[in-house]
Every structure is written in C-alpha cells, then in structure tokens.
Amino acid sequence: MAPVSTHTPTLQKLLKSLRDQDLETSIEGLIFLLKRRQVRGDQCANATAHILLQVVAKSKWQSVDRLLELVTSAGSRLVQAAPHEPVIGNIVRRVLGLIRDEASEDRNADELSESVSDLQSLAPVAPPPTSAPARPGPTPITRSLTMPAAGLQVSKSMFNLLSVVDTLDSYSTGASTPVSLAQNNSVHALKSEIIDGIGEIIDEVNQADDQIAGFADIHIYPGDYILAVLPSPAVERYLIKAASRRRFTVLVASPHSQGSGAEQYSALRKKLTSAGVKMISLSTTGLMAYMPKVSKVIFGAKAVFQNGGMLVDSGCCLAARAAQEYSKPVIVLCGVYKFCPQDTATHISWTQLENPSSYVGYDDGETVDTIDIENTLAEYLPPEFVDVYVTNLGPQTQDHLGSIMADHYKPEEMSVQLGA
Incomplete structure (x- = not known):
C-alpha cells in the first residue's frame, strides 16, 4: 500500500x-x-542503507538473532520491490555481516572480561608493603583479634585489618552492575x-565515485x-577528473544523438569544454564506424557477479563486442558495493525492459497491431569482454574479484535468500 501523502x-x-x-512508514x-x-542504480544502495539504519535504531530487539531477522525481513521487502536492482541485496548482506562481526567482537570482549574477573577472584590478598614504617607492638586488644588457628597472616594494624575485611566482603558479595542493567548496556x-x-x-557509497575518479590518470593519456x-x-x-590534467577527446554514445538525447549530457559537455577537452556525441547504432579511431572504451556497471560478468546499460554490450573485434581495451567503473556474491545462473534473467514509446510512436493503429517492440534497459555482459575493473579500491582484474568479495561477504550472507 502506497504511503498517503x-x-x-x-x-x-x-x-x-x-x-x-x-x-x-519509511x-x-x-x-x-x-x-x-x-529510485534507481546508486540511489538504491544509499536509500537501502538509510532504511536499514532506521531498522537497527528504532526496532525493539534484545538479541542478535532477533536483529538479524528484522534486517532480513526489511531487506527482503525492498528486494521484492525492485528485483532488478542487485545492489539492494548487496547492502542488506553487508549489514548482516556487520551485525555478526560486531556481535562476535562483543562476545569476545565479554569472555575476556569474565576471564580477568575469575583470575582476580583467585588471586591472594597482597601483603602490606615491607617498606612501610614500623608501628609499635600490638596492644592486648589487637592481639585478641588475631586468628593464628585459621592460618591467616593478617597485619596487626587496625587500619589494615579493616581494609582486608572490606576487600574480602567485596569479593564475597560480588558487588557489580545488575545483570539486567548490564544486558541493557551491552545491547x-x-x-x-x-x-x-x-x-x-x-560514506563508502557516497564517496565511491570520487575515489574511482582518482585513478583516471592511470588509464587516460x-x-x-x-x-x-x-x-x-x-x-x-572519471572523465572530468582526467580532463583536469590531460587533453583528449571524448566520444559519448547514447541511443539518441539528436534532439533531447543530445542535451542529456549538456552539463558534462560544458565541464569538459571548459577544461579544454573536446566532446563528440554519437548514436550507439554507429559505433563500428568510430571504433578504429577509439583508444579505449569506458562505461559503468550496475552490478558485478562472482564470475566477473556484469549488468550494464543497454548498448554497452554492443560497444564491448565491437571493441573486442578491434582489440580495444574495455574499462568498467564500479564501486565495491556493487559486487554481488551471487551466480547469474541462480536468476531467471537480468534483462530489463522499458517503455519503447521513445523509439517508436504509436499514433498509427496498424503499427500497434502488427509489431512488437522491446526496449532493453539493462543487459548482461559476459566477463570475457572486460579488461579492467576500476573500483574505489583501485584497478582490478577478473582473477582478484573473488578475494574482494570474500573480504566483504561471509559465507552466511552469500547463502541468504532475499525476496523469496
């Protein structure tokens, strides 16, 4: 049910x-x-993280298992709402792993404190320092307070005697914070x-693009x-950062090279032109004619899977295949939070379709009855068409993707089924 507004x-x-x-309501x-x-793409990751933060902060939970259930339930609902946005599931799994890590560290700290308390309870009472100034011999009253039969070596001083009694009382009574209060403080x-x-x-999601742009000088000459x-x-x-130090030419390919499509990247054109970089707009259908002149092909990824394949915007596959025919390197930009610990074989299809009215008008009734038109929004790109993955951790190859995913996801999170 949609929120009333x-x-x-x-x-x-x-x-x-x-x-x-x-x-x-949130x-x-x-x-x-x-x-x-x-809400699409990178916005999904940011929004999901904010919602899960509210789940942790506002939900009533007294155990880690209960918190994991709440986060999994909220994450599954978000995944069901946008099944073609894998980044939502990535953030949910990252948060689940974070909860397990923090809970594990908390248990280790509690076990350490209990061990220290046990050692302190077993430690003997330290005798008075030998360097203390000698006191007068014990009076008859203090002699009557000694307990030789019990074998206790207690100082004859009334002050030290009272100190020992207080210490013994503190160990015997176990004066500490009540259990319920300690649990509340721990939660x-x-x-x-x-x-x-x-x-x-x-912060990682918000800063990923800027960190990726920091590696622009490595690939653009x-x-x-x-x-x-x-x-x-x-x-x-990435291009604007490179333009601040290098002079090159950018060919921007989009489905529309005229009209509103040409103005889609007007802000990028203005920034590149002010930096002395020339920008040329062209259609994705004419990439093969320009490919011999191209030095490198660059595009962003919506998600990167375990095998190195990725979900990209429609048109990127055509450019990657053309680049392979002409032996041109393909560079993909993606933050680590877009790495999916999933195999594409477990999903029916990652291809997304959108309204085709921007390509073909439906004013003619005969056209509507005789033609089926599909407007592909996103498609799957096999890993053999990609040369370098540039992440916020630096450039990576396909061989290193598994280690990065292992550092950010635990086996427990990889097996979690969201949106089922």
Whole structure:
C-alpha cells in the first residue's frame, strides 16, 4: 500500500523525514519509490542503507538473532520491490555481516572480561608493603583479634585489618552492575557500534565515485579518443577528473544523438569544454564506424557477479563486442558495493525492459497491431569482454574479484535468500 501523502514523494523527501516518521512508514515509502522506478542504480544502495539504519535504531530487539531477522525481513521487502536492482541485496548482506562481526567482537570482549574477573577472584590478598614504617607492638586488644588457628597472616594494624575485611566482603558479595542493567548496556553499546558501521557503508557509497575518479590518470593519456557509452555519474566524474590534467577527446554514445538525447549530457559537455577537452556525441547504432579511431572504451556497471560478468546499460554490450573485434581495451567503473556474491545462473534473467514509446510512436493503429517492440534497459555482459575493473579500491582484474568479495561477504550472507 502506497504511503498517503499530499505531495509527490521523492527520495530526498524520504531521507529527510526518516527521523520524524515511524519505521513502517519509511519502509513503505521506499518500496513505493522503488516500484515506480523513481529510485534507481546508486540511489538504491544509499536509500537501502538509510532504511536499514532506521531498522537497527528504532526496532525493539534484545538479541542478535532477533536483529538479524528484522534486517532480513526489511531487506527482503525492498528486494521484492525492485528485483532488478542487485545492489539492494548487496547492502542488506553487508549489514548482516556487520551485525555478526560486531556481535562476535562483543562476545569476545565479554569472555575476556569474565576471564580477568575469575583470575582476580583467585588471586591472594597482597601483603602490606615491607617498606612501610614500623608501628609499635600490638596492644592486648589487637592481639585478641588475631586468628593464628585459621592460618591467616593478617597485619596487626587496625587500619589494615579493616581494609582486608572490606576487600574480602567485596569479593564475597560480588558487588557489580545488575545483570539486567548490564544486558541493557551491552545491547545499547552493540546498537551504537552497528549504527556507526552502517554510517561507514553510507560514506563508502557516497564517496565511491570520487575515489574511482582518482585513478583516471592511470588509464587516460594525452591524445586519447575515449568512447564513453551512456556515461553514468561515476564515468562523468572519471572523465572530468582526467580532463583536469590531460587533453583528449571524448566520444559519448547514447541511443539518441539528436534532439533531447543530445542535451542529456549538456552539463558534462560544458565541464569538459571548459577544461579544454573536446566532446563528440554519437548514436550507439554507429559505433563500428568510430571504433578504429577509439583508444579505449569506458562505461559503468550496475552490478558485478562472482564470475566477473556484469549488468550494464543497454548498448554497452554492443560497444564491448565491437571493441573486442578491434582489440580495444574495455574499462568498467564500479564501486565495491556493487559486487554481488551471487551466480547469474541462480536468476531467471537480468534483462530489463522499458517503455519503447521513445523509439517508436504509436499514433498509427496498424503499427500497434502488427509489431512488437522491446526496449532493453539493462543487459548482461559476459566477463570475457572486460579488461579492467576500476573500483574505489583501485584497478582490478577478473582473477582478484573473488578475494574482494570474500573480504566483504561471509559465507552466511552469500547463502541468504532475499525476496523469496
């Protein structure tokens, strides 16, 4: 059920209202935006992390298992709302792994403190320092307080005697924080650590494009002809960063090379032109004619799977295949949070279809009755067409993807079924 609102909901409005509205309303609000495809791509990762942070902060839980159930339930609902956005499941699994890590560290700290307490309870009472100044001999009163039969070597001083009694009383009574209060403090500390960890994931998502752009000088050289296919925000920052130091030519390929399509990247053109870099717009259908002149092909990925294959915008596969025919390197930009610990064989299809009315008009009734037109929004690209994966951790090859996924996902998270 869509949230009731007098205004059209947006992701910005939703994120601003997370603290003021209840958890269920926030989850339903994001589900509404996902189903309407008002939130796509990188925005899905950011929004999912914010919602899961609210799940941890606002839900009532007293055990780690209960928190894992709550996060899994909320994550499954988000995945069901946008099954073609694998990055949502990635963030959910990252948060689940974070919870397990923080809980494991908390248990290890508790076991260590209990071991220290046991050792302290078994330690004998230290005798008084030998360097203390000698006191007068014991009076008859103090002699009567000694206990030679018990074999206890206790100082004859009344002050030390009272100190020993107080120490023994503290060990015998076990004066400490009540168990219930200790548990509440432990849950509160664990919640704070998990919230801080989710905040770090949000920072990683927000900073990934800038960190990827920092490696632009490694691949782009003066005089290059760079083919950017449907440049994503990460690709745009990558090109702008390279333009600040190098002079090259950018060929931007998009389905529309005229009209509104030509103005889609007007902001990118303005920034590149101000930096002295020439930008040429062309259609994805004419890539083969320009490929002999191209130095490198660059595009962004929506998701990267275990085998190195990826989900890309429609048109990138054509450019990658053309680049392979002409022996041109293909560079893919993607943040580590887009790495999916899943095999594409477990999914029926990652191909996404969209409204084809932007390509063919339906004014003629005969055309509607006789032609079926499919507008592919995203498609799967096999790993053999990619040369380098540029992530926020640096350039990577296909052989190193498995180790990166193993560092960010545990086997428990890889087997979690979301959206089922």
